[in-house]
Amino acid sequence: MDHLMPGVRAAEVDGRIRTHYLESGPADGEPVVFVHGNLSTGRFFEHLMPGAPERWRLLAPDMRGFGRTEPAPIDATRGLGDWADDLVGFLDALGVDRPAHLVGWSTAGAAIALVARARPVASLTFLDPVSPYGFGGTFRDGSPCWPDVAGSGAGVANPEFVRRLREGDRGDDSPLSPRNVMNATYWAAGHREPREREDVLVDEILLTTISDDGYPGDALPSENWPGAAPGTRGLLNALSPKYCDWSWLPTLDPKPPVLWTHGSADVVVADGSALELGTLGAAGTVPGWPGPDVFPPQPMVAQIRDVLEAYRAAGGRAEIEFFTGSGHGPHVDAADRWSATFFAFLESTMR
Template sequence: MDHLMPGVRAAEVQGRIRTHYLESGPSDGEPVVFVHGNLSTSRFFEHLMPGAPERWRILAPDMRCFGRSEPAPIDATRGLGDWADDLVAFLDALGIDRPAHLVGWSTAGAAIALVARARRVASLTFLDPVAPYGFGGTFPDGRPCYPDFAGSGAGVANPEFVRRLREGDRSEDSPLSPRNVMNATYWRPGHREPRDREDVLVDEILLTTISDDGYPGDAQTSENWPGSAPGTRGLLNALSPKYCDWSWLPTLAEKPPVLWTHGSDDVVVADGSALELGTLGASGVVPGWPGADAFPPQPMVSQIREVLEAYRAAGGRVAIEEFAGSGHGPHVDAAEQWAATYWAFLESTRGGR
């Protein structure tokens, strides 16, 4: 493993699975858990650890099938339930019985919501999270475009990109190389990390378990456009609206404070995501699109906002911060601003206890 930043430690613990994690801060500090999303690892949060306020014990686990944790299979029929249960077991294995502050980036937004349903948490931060009705193939109200949820899941993954992941491609010779996909979709347009840091992050992406049980998952053929429906295994199926849902968040009996941070130029989670089949069909990239009446671009940001406004109306506290010009990872491409916003939010939650 490459040299870690000052004050950052790496360790492993056995919970439901063997979990590799990064840690900083005092062992008796108030726990903060950063949870990465799809095609990333704990190291995508490493830069936030040095210089963080000293009262916080910061933890960043590698989730199953990513990074250096055990590549246990993902049961997609549970949505992000495996990740959520792994997080609960991770905290238990570390002997953390006090409520933790949870940050869920992208995919992990659904996982931390499920954790809040299983145990008391101190706060939830949704960092450009997957929409509350999953990724792809829904109408604005969350109804699926087709009964079999065609147009979502592992079958819509780009096979060339998957091949390059499997082969460990570190090049810049194709728009579909992992390095170029990261730079084009994770960050704001034109943002590049320093080359040595970029190399670290690319190498972390390449630790992804490429399989039917990991990324992208298995798939089923469909009579509906575009000819593929989600299977039952692997991460992209877990993100399908067939299985992924956190629209119930406003019904939580105990409502922790919520922060939603969003990059205004996010192309992954957007009203018209560049990676979603409704948008790709409407733009002609994927042929045969049946039209907006049958398969509209998914309004992901609007869906998130609606659920969080319902959470607020039900008595929950919600703070919303948009990072102008940022992409899918404002904690990286606007790191200083994002960190200041986040630590201030945590301070505000302490004042309310």
């Protein structure tokens, strides 16, 4: 790996799969696990580790299909179940025998919810998480627009972007280069990391396993617009509403404290995501859109709020913090404020 930030260590552990991870803080500290999302790695949390409060043992694994972790296949029919089981195995392999605080960014929001259903956790932080009903092609109540959930999954991935990932494109000559996609969709408009750091993060994205078992996954033809339905393998299918679901969160017992942080300018998870087919169809970018009564833009933020309000109504603690002007990664484009909010929340759970 390139030079790590002060106090950050890299290691591997054999759990359910061989997992590469970053770590900082004392080995006997309270465990905190940062879980990255799609097209990223644990290194997207590295900058939060130096200078963090001393009581926390911070861990940031690379998840299945990404980074330097064993490139095991993703069974999409389990939703993010493979990631959840890998996280449990990761903690067990490290000998973490007490409830951990879990942070799930984007895709990983669904994974950490599943972990909380499998074992006690100290808290859950949803960082611009995928909707509780998955990504793409649902109405407000989570019901799918089409029975086969067409318009979600690997079949809607941009083939030019996938090609550039496969070829290891580090350039900026196209809007679909990984570098430009990261800067346009991960952060607030106009935010740029220092060039050396940006290069590190682009290189991390390019470690993605590009295959039917990794990213984007396989796809099935569909008679429904836009002509592709989710398959059964790979990351984007695991995110499809056909398989991805954490709307049951209010039924958890016991209910860990929850924090939801969201960038108000997020274009990935939004009520009208720039990457979702309902939004793209309404804009005329994808032709043949059947209209808002059949395939509306997915109200992702409203869906998250609905589930967390139900969590509160069921007796759970759910704090909500919006970061005005931030994008899909407020832990990066508003790092100081996000870190202060997050660690204050952790402290509040320990009283």
